[in-house]
Amino acid sequence: MDYFAQQLINGLVLGSIYGLIAIGYTMVYGIVGMINFAHGDIFMIGGFIALITFLILVSFGLTAIPLILLIVLLVSMAITALYGWTVERIAYRPLRHSFRLAPMLSAIGMSFVLTNFSQVAQGARVKPVPPIITGGHTLHEGPDGFVVQLSNIQIIVVITTVVLLALFTWLVSSTRLGRDMRACEQDQTMASLLGVDVDRTISMTFVIGAALAAVAGMMYLLYYGLVDFFMGFVAGIKAFTAAVLGGIGSLPGAMLGGLLIGLIETLWSAYFSVEYKDVAAFSILIVVLIFLPTGLLGRPEVEKV
Amino acid sequence: MSAPPAVQTSRAPGAAFILKKALISALVALVLFSLMIGVRTDAGPDGQLTYWTRFGDLAAMVATVFGGSIVLELLRQWWGPVGTIRVVPPAVQSTLSLAGRLVAPVLLVFTFLVPVLFYNERYILDLGILVLTYVMLGWGLNVVVGLAGLLDLGYVAFYAVGAYSYALLATNFGLSFWVCLPLAGILAAFWGVLLGFPVLRLRGDYLAIVTLAFGEIIRLVIINWQSLTGGPNGVTGIPRPTLFGIPLTPGDDGLAAMLGIEFSPTHRVVFLFYLILALALLTNWVTIRLRRLPIGRAWEALREDEVACRALGINTTTTKLTAFATGAMFGGFAGAFFATRQGFISPESFTFHESALVLAIVVLGGMGSQLGVALAALAMIGGFELFRGLEQYRMLVFGMAMVLLMIWRPRGLIGHRAPTVFLKTNQAISSDLVKEGHG
Secondary structure, eight states: OHHHHHHHHHHHHHHHHHHHHHHHHHHHHHHHOOOOTTHHHHHHHHHHHHHHHHHHHHHTTOOOHHHHHHHHHHHHHHHHHHHHHHHIIIIIGGGTTSOTHHHHHHHHHHHHHHHHHHHHHHOSSOEEOOOSSOOEEEEEEOTTSOEEEEEHHHHHHHHHHHHHHHHHHHHHHHSHHHHHHHHHHHOHHHHHHTTOOHHHHHHHHHHHHHHHHHHHHHHHHHHHSEEOTTHHHHHHHHHHHHHHHHOTTOHHHHHHHHHHHHHHHHHHHHHSOSTTHHHHHHHHHHHHHHHOTTOSSOOOOOOOO | OOOOHHHHHHHSOOHHHHHHHHHHHHHHHHHHHHHHTTEEEEEOTTSOEEEEEOHHHHHHHHHHHHHHHHHHHHHHHHHOSTTOOOOOOHHHHHHHHHHHHHHHHHHHHHHHHHHHHTTTOHHHHHHHHHHHHHHHHHHHHHIIIIISOOOOSOTHHHHHHHHHHHHHHHHHHOOOHHHHHHHHHHHHHHHHHHHHTTTTTOOHHHHHHHHHHHHHHHHHHHHHOHHHHOGGGOBOOOOOOEETTEEOSSSTTSHHHHHTOOOOTHHHHHHHHHHHHHHHHHHHHHHHHHHHSHHHHHHHHHHHOHHHHHHTTOOHHHHHHHHHHHHHHHHHHHHHHHHHHHSOBOGGGGSHHHHHHHHHHHHHHTSSOHHHHHHHHHHHHHHHHHGGGGGGGHHHHHHHHHHHHHHHOTTOSOOEEOOSSOSSSOOOEEGGGSOOOOO
């Protein structure tokens, strides 16, 4: 039971990271209707920028951990958001009204560009950092000596995710920008007739998605203590799987899907085999889609003739 | 047709505008590259991560973006606003259409002659084999994506199934290439149907993610099922193909000895070249024939409108499954060929990157155009080889080329295609009118 509780905690933490990335996928899909294949690499760039900022701050003699974390978070969000904006501007905007597969391939190309850009710029080797946040709390000590641990970093990941989600939900539901986004999602032509700047709204969607991916990248760096240029691919696929599992286009769905994928992966590794954890996640995706073709919380697609 | 002069002058921005735009681009580049290029991190000798600055490289990159932005803007002005219709003189038009009709036969004859012309250039022959492998994969995937309109991001799975089928059957049971080739095709087709079943109800992007997941599942199983597949080490010692039982070896029973000519290792390369050419042409021929059969027309109808398809009584289940199976079968053939050519296969060769490459070839070829796919394969693989000297920048350039090509020709190289069925006259249709299918 204790073992299960520990795995549950680990799974939820991993799921939070996936969920943060998945929101970027689902938002872009909802508004532009394309799979942003470069989003996983945006997450990777976010991790790298967090790492570099962290190194610079430490070498300047900054020791207050909360201050460092805050600066790293803001810098990484800002620069990564600019990456998201640039990618949209270069690779997707010219193809806005093109046929469906063109932006997707352009996105795959952009993903190759970002992966190899960071490989060329920062080298192919894995970059490890010493644990930045240490310590934790013992929740429960079982009679057999098994200890359920909740580390500080896990608390930070979950709290950051919850805060960001709340902020983000508020942004979408009650600000001007959120209203524009929802309008563009429903009908871009109509929205532009009513005075919504569609181009700007779509750009902002990419910017917000990239900023959330940067947070996920930073959390990944803190939690696992390493980044490498190839981590965007696997994390991107998992997050996209999460978005589809939850019903693509639905924001709560993306978070739910992320948590589920995180839990499935962790529990499968704990009880069955580590090697097949990804196979398990993908298989469950396929099984769910057989019975619910639009995901868990997705709206059924209305077919217009 | 050019716009009236007054409009043009008002549309042509001045030097100040161009400079401002370039400055903004340079500023964005400065922020983007400030940490990624300006600072380099690496683990020091003691394993501790250190960093050093590279402001020279950063300045060079920003300057490149600034200059590039000015050049781009000038080029754009010279080219005129987007959507300008250019009038092509009739003489040029007729020459172009003649050239268009001649491309396919000329290309085919040239391909047949490649081993004769470049007999002593092993590199060109190897490159030719590689290009033809991708032409075949492209034509195979074209059945699924171009004809049936089903977006498949996991095509490499069938390539892997074909390759491993041949490799394992040949190394474990000693079966010959010619026995294994149909078996590899059948097994791949079987997996195609297996993938097809769960995705029958899915549309569009749900289909894309499931096929992508399927491709990853196959790869992960190959990596982890070590007792069968050898895991990451792959399968070694895969037998080379024989000319219907006659090996291409220097021995007494080899082809060279039988024909009484001196043995040369090039014989095998030439044989492989014609083998993949034959396989690719078989794919092309079968596809062209299938397009004229009811099943091929059902595929194209499915791509255009699935609801209408069902209303007309077309069984969408069998239509989709046959499309998956046919495409997968050709992927399996290509995989078996890949295994026999390499003599060694490992999961490294079957990553998502391959699926993306083949899909890019199909889309760049113009979704459904056989000639377009061949040209796109030649351009992508050949172009990729051109940058071999750049080593680590190769993938970077490849990705950029993919983005630029998509922006330049979103509809692919061959923007027109001949209709399969026509009423009175055979007119080329612009691919803008051809739907891409919703899965």
